[in-house]
Amino acid sequence: MESVHELTDRELLTKHAEGDEQAFAVLVRRHRERLWAVAVRIMADPEEASDALQDAFLSAFRAAGRFRGEAQVSTWMHRIVVNACHDRLRRRKVRPSTPTEGETLDVMANEQDVRSGSTHDHASRTETRIVVRQALEDLPHDQRIALTLVDMLGYRVEDAAAILEVASGTIKSRCARGRSKLLPSLAHLRNPPHPRDVTSERGGANPS
Amino acid sequence: MTSHPEVEALAFFAEGLLESDEERNVARHVESCEECSEALDELSNVSQVLAAAPAPELPPDVADRLEQQIAEAVRDRAVRRPEPTGAPSEPESAPVADLSEHRKRRFGLPRIMMAAAAAVFVIGGGAAVVNGILLQDDEQTDAAAPLMDGQAEEEPGPDAAQSYAPELVRSGTAYTEDGLAEQAAETLDRSPVGGTAESDPLPAETTVPQGAESCASGVGEEIGLRVVLVDDALYGTGPDPAWVMFAPDGDSVEVMVVEAGCGQGDDVDESVLAQETVEAS
Structure with a gap:
């Protein structure tokens, strides 16, 4: 057998x-x-x-x-x-969602940073997380989900399209709309105190 | 100089989603407009910020919870899909409780699972997997329909042609999940509808149990076929009667086992215990 x-x-x-x-x-x-x-x-x-x-x-x-x-x-x-x-x-x-729930996420993510020996500035990373979470919260769900798959997790547009059973163009336009809505709230993260931290993280995950 | 495009237009531009003339306009504008070219950078920065936002790994306690939940679902299913009779090797899974007990068991699931369980109820009732097969067969039926046009429709089974009420028999069979195909084929052969068996024919009963006809038409609607024969029998080792419904579909016959009394208010779906396809003889 x-x-x-x-x-x-x-x-x-x-x-x-x-x-x-x-x-x-x-x-x-x-x-x-x-x-x-x-x-x-x-x-x-x-x-x-x-x-x-x-x-x-x-x-x-x-x-x-x-x-x-x-x-x-x-x-x-x-x-x-x-x-x-x-x-x-x-x-x-x-x-x-209550602040407590969000804090759990931050704490857990921080613990992970510590475990992986990261020396990132936790304060700024925590701020990033909170800002990102808040910003996503205001997006229409379909845009939020498309951005999660494509931008956050680095799925190819075609794969995200297959998962959501929509055309690739639909994924692209949902992402584009989502990004333009997120721009105002995330723009100030553009020059974070440790810009290299951000750039070094994005490489593999972001195909676009 | 053209006016600044909207941020959304820039985002569409970045994805190559604009019509060609619009795309040309935006491209030309961005080339000469520092503000908009900066906005384009910011848009790709949004993707980078999102990619960089960390999230926790799967916590061990969540992994444990998933394991437990699946183990529970497996146990729950084992109770609803009894071992074939005669092989009660595991004392725990032995005598099969009747349906009402299964239902209680399902309602006893942790609260956390209730939403999903309820969702399954709508389509699955007591036998989601069985209904899965049912849905599949439904599609096959649809797909095959054009081929049978003018054939199956004009030549219904010789004995079934005249009446919209199904024939009723009482074969006394205790159908089992594993033996269903064989048992159903045998019943069909012996029935007034199948009628190919030489020996031991089943007489058509005249005392139709209450609700059997409406149940049969409900089942027929559900699967897009017409039920021509109902066997008032048993299913599994439970004491409750089950109705086994036969609906010809071209060269095969769909067999649905439903809880007796399915016509009384419940959704037919919820009463389906098992489903099988047998070849028409």
Whole structure:
């Protein structure tokens, strides 16, 4: 009997739909870091990102039989996560995020900086995070999600288009609109105290 | 000198989204306008600031929560999809609870999962995976429809042609998930609708259980076919009756197992226990 760990995503999904009890967990372990990165950036809040991820994996678990195999399994999973986040963003409208939630994100990110031995100026980075989060909060959701995928996470426009099931041009225009809306609130970050910190970070993640 | 383009126009320009004459205008303007060329720089700076905004890695406790949730979903599913009878190797999963108990179990999920669970209820009811298959088959049906035009429509099954009410039989079968295809084919053969079996034919019953007809038409609507035969039988090891519905679809027959009484207010979807496609003999 072959090990589930050697199977492709698609084989795992099929096995799961057929009743296999391990396949889905393997699939999740394979993709969870990546999907977490998506969720936590869209939600800008670890608690809500965690909830969205749980929502998403549960729907994926149940919808596996509906997967048609036209898309990559990972694209499909991204789509489900993005949709779960979108649902939560919509609901958030009536319950604006509290400062505490934002601080959690900052603290966690700071801890990560410390772990990775970074010597960045935490104060300015924290300020950047807060400003970015606030600015994203005011964007229409579709622009926010497109910018999260393309600018924050460095997905190719085509990949973002596949995830969101829209044309590439739509992704581009959502990003363009989003960037022009963000410009006023982010322009002052243009010359941060440590400009090299910013430039050194962007390289791999920003294809445009 | 032309007036400054809007920032949004500059952003579109940067993405190459402008019409060619507009693009030419903006390009010319930017070349000679320091302010706008600076705005273009700022726009690409927005992307850089976004790319640089850090976020935490997956916290271990979140990873644990995901593992637990999936383990729970697997257990929940195992209860709803019983092992074939005769192989009760795991004492825990042995006797299968009746449906109402499954429902309670689902409502017992942690609050955090309720939203997603509720969403699945709408389409999936007690058997999301089964419904997944159902949806797939639906699409296949749609795709195949043009090929069957003027064929299937004008020549319905010989015995089914006259009546819109399905035939009812009581085969006494306790259908199982694994044996469904075979059991359904056998019932079909013995039924007045299939009628190819030489021995042991099933008589058409006249005492139709309440709700069976509306349930059959509901199921038919759901899958875009017409139910021609209903077997008032059992499913799994539970004590509750189940109705097994047969709907011919070209060369095959869609078999839907639904909770008895599905016509009484519930969505048909919620009552579907299993689904199978068998070849028409």
